[in-house]
Amino acid sequence: MKIKAYRTQFIQVLSTIFDEGEAESFFYLILEEKKQLKRIDLALQPDLEFSDADFQIWNAILEQLKLEIPVQYLLGKTHFYGLEFEVNENVLIPRPETEELVQWIVESQKLEVPIAIGRSEKSESKKLKILDIGTGSGCIAISLAKNLPEAQVFAIDVSEKALATAKKNAANNNVNVTFIHKNILEVVSLSEYDGLEQEFDIIVSNPPYVRNLEKQEIKKNVLDNEPHLALFVEDDNALIFYRKIAELAKQNLTQNGQLFFEINQYLGKEMIALLENMNFKNVELRKDIYGNDRMTRSSVQ
Incomplete structure (x- = not known):
């Protein structure tokens, strides 16, 4: 069978479950993975x-x-912020909204004003320290x-299986991240643990935030x-995770350190109130x- 003909059949079958554009995107994702062919290749070689x-x-x-099994799980990988990540049933599939959070953090560091000799105003002797909670x-x-x-990047997760996947992803992308297995809700102080720095310039988290009452809004495949x-x-x-992480951030962020969160779109006002009531600045x-209200940044002074 010609691939173009199968493409039509594939999209027709899945369009009863997904919208046509999504079904088509599945086809081309699989085509690239299984046949190393892109959309343009099929257009140029219709036979x-x-x-x-x-x-x-x-x-x-x-x-x-x-059966609405996510295509990323079927392929075993996905792309996020220009990088490839292994994904499986032990980890969430990264979302575009989370890429926006990463972009915000990267921009916040790269917008430092350079001084005449071409160095940033941040002391070169001080290495930026970042902690990702719920990685x-x-x-x-x-x-x-x-x-x-x-x-210098650290990452915590409660799931050992998730951490095993994250370690593979770090190796595959040639970066060094220190991974730590901890339930953040049980952590009294981040400085208690070997290999974990006592203070961070940035703490970031995309913790669990979907309320049970919102389950009806979640797609079946998720x-x-x-x-x-x-x-x-x-x-x-x-807000249980946000409150706990903010408490730890108060103890473990450097002066002018920043706390970034991905949040529940329906709880933006509640998040602002929580951070302001805990005396975070520049919320x-x-x-x-x-x-949608999706992310917050605040600082300690």
Whole structure:
């Protein structure tokens, strides 16, 4: 069968479950991974055909997609902030909104005003120290380590299986990140643990923030496949992770250190109030590309 003909069939089948654009994006993701062909290749070579073996592989993938298993899990990888990450059922699939959070952090460091001799005003002897709490696949920590190569990056997660994936991703992307297995809700002080710096210039977290009452808004492919441990919090204590991490940040951020969060889009006002009530300064709420309240930045002084 010609690949173009199979493409039409593939999209038609999945369009009963996903919108047509999403179904088409699945096709080209798989095409690039399985056949090393891009959209332009198929346009330029319309007579390309699948072998019988190809046909069997694609039909097997199609059956799994019909069950709404995420295509990233089927391929075993995804792209985030220009890097490739292994993903599996033990970690969340990184979202575009989280890329915006990473971009905000990177920009906040690269916008330092250079002085005449070409050095930044930040002392070169002081290495930037970053902590990512709830790292999952490691996408935030690894992207920051890659784009801020002068930084010393640490990452914490409660899941040993998630950390195993994150370690692979760090190695595959040639960065050094110190990974630590801890339940952040049980941590009294970050300085208690060997190998973890006592003070950080940046603490960042994308913790669980979806309330149980919002489950009906979650797509079936996410709800049935991605780890609930990394997604959900109780309705009556939705800010539990933010409160705990902010308490630790008060103890462990350097002077003028910054705290970045990805947040629940419905709880922007509550997040601002929490940070201001805890005496964080310069509290800023930022929307994502979809216009939702999605991230905060604040500092200690």
